[in-house]
Amino acid sequence: MSSFSEDSLTDMLPLYYKRLFPFEPYFRWLNYGNEKGYFVRREFSFTLVNDIYIRFKSFNDLDELEKDIYKERPVKIDIGAVYNLSPREKNHPNFSPSEKELVFDIDMTDYDDIRTCCSGADICDKCWKFMVVACKVLDAALREDFGFEHLLWVFSGRRGIHCWVCDAVARSLPDKARGAVAEYLQVVTGGVNMTKKVNIFGDQVHHSIQRAINITKKYFVNMCIEEQDVLGTSKGVTQFLGAVADDHLRDELQKELMKHTTSLDRWNAFLAHVTGLKEKGMLKKRNQNLVDEIMLQYTYPRLDINVSKGLNHLLKSPFCVHPKTGKICVPFNPKLVEKFSPLTVPVLSQLIEEINEHDSKNDDVKSVKDYKKTSIYKSVVIFETFVRGLEETFKKRPVSNSMEF
Ligand SMILES: [Zn+2]
Incomplete structure (x- = not known):
């Protein structure tokens, strides 16, 4: 495993952009089949470098x-909205954002009150499971609830x-509709002692909530009770008992749980007590x-x-290099999110070593593209597969539509 230092970032970035950044599929993605002069x-x-921040580039x-x-060798690239005019005309009185992918941002910071394995900027495969469940x-x-396909x-x-919803319908949503989608999906707002508690009323649980329960059930005991040791x-x-609104029941449960010492025994005591009451x-x-x-x-x-609500909110671009970790912001396949580990994500310094190693052992230095010599290859393939899926929708687009403007 190669080490990455922040100071070396500026030395390595030119090589990263020249030899590894997947410009071709990246452009095809953001060009959206040249729909309405999007790009x-x-x-x-x-x-x-030195935190110089330049907005409205196009x-x-x-x-x-x-x-x-x-030329600029940005340490970070953010992607913003598609405006009604070129961003070069940002001072025009009618200049306003018209479209953007619907985006979602989930950060481990919002789980800091439950995870016990790490804190701050640290992360491990145990707490990463919160991201796995969130993604699923x-x-x-x-x-299933919104019919989006190109995520x-x-x-x-x-x-x-991050999740970028790239379907045409999602891109054209106005701010209000983005807010409505985001609020529909916001069942919990960070922290166990949060203001909005999960309440499921009655026998008919909403299908979206039921689906989330089915997903979380597969992970909860191992992830929260055992690994995070929440009890x-x-x-x-x-x-934990703060989530029980009923004072009497909470006191009862407190006594039951404290008869045991381990997190798992306490969880089982909780289940036994609640199930017992239910049966009676x-x-x-x-x-x-x-x-x-x-x-x-x-x-x-x-x-x-x-992040999801505002049309003009910027979000870090895929394939950026994180300036602190040197890790590449790689796309991953949500169907295989369980196999994805933030600990094995390609690091810039490692990628450069991989190119050098390949070139020292092979005669195909010029004929093989550099990214194929490295562990970023897999991520580029995932990205290209996504872009091809998106491009299928442009082919299906009726002729009258594509000639509209
Ligand atoms: Zn952790």
Whole structure:
């Protein structure tokens, strides 16, 4: 494993952009089949060394984009909205954002009150499971409840994930509709002692919530009770029981749980007590779904919905290099999210070593593209597969539509 230092970033970035950044599929993605002159009206923003931040950049074509990135060597690229006019005309009185992918941002920070394995910027395969559950729940909701198909999932470079919903319908949603989608998906707002508690009323649980319960059930005991040890301390027990609104039941449960010492034994005592009351018909109506509510409380995706709501909100581009970790913001396949680990994501310094190693051992130095010599190859293939799927929709587009303007 190669080490990455922040100071070496500026030395390595020119090589990364020249030899590894997948400009061709990247342009095909953001060009959207050249729909309505999309690409030229797109805002890009660059963060240069010394935190120089430039907004409202735009490019006429792939060539211009490439040349500017080679020249500026941005340490970060953000993608903004597609405006009604070219971002070069940002001072025009009618200048306003018209379209953008619907985006979601999930960050481990919002799980800091439940995860016990790491804190701050740290991350490991145990707490990453919160991201796995978040990805599965959100991916299913976006596809099944909203009918979206073209979802680009990207590792955010450190300890979170982004989702870009790229369907034409999603891109044309106005702010209000984005807010409505985001709020529909926001069942939990960060923290176990949060303001909005999960409440599931009655026997008919909403299908979207039921689907989330089914997903979380597969992970909850192993991930929260055992690995995160959420009931391992009395503080953890108090936090856990904070989700029980009924004072009497909470006191009862407190006594039951504290008869045991391990997190798993306490969880089993909780289940036994609640199930026992239910069987005797002594569990109040509002507590009927308590077990499911608590599981959701701990694992339902915690969204930063302000990112989703605003049409003009910028989001870090896929394939950026995270300046602190050197990790590449690689796309991943949501169907295989369980196999994705933030600990094995390609690091810039490692990629450069891989190119050098390949070139020293092979005669095909010139004929093989550099990215194919490295571990970024897999991520580029995932990205290209996504772009090809998107391009299928342009082919299906009726002729009258594509000639509209
Ligand atoms: Zn961890």
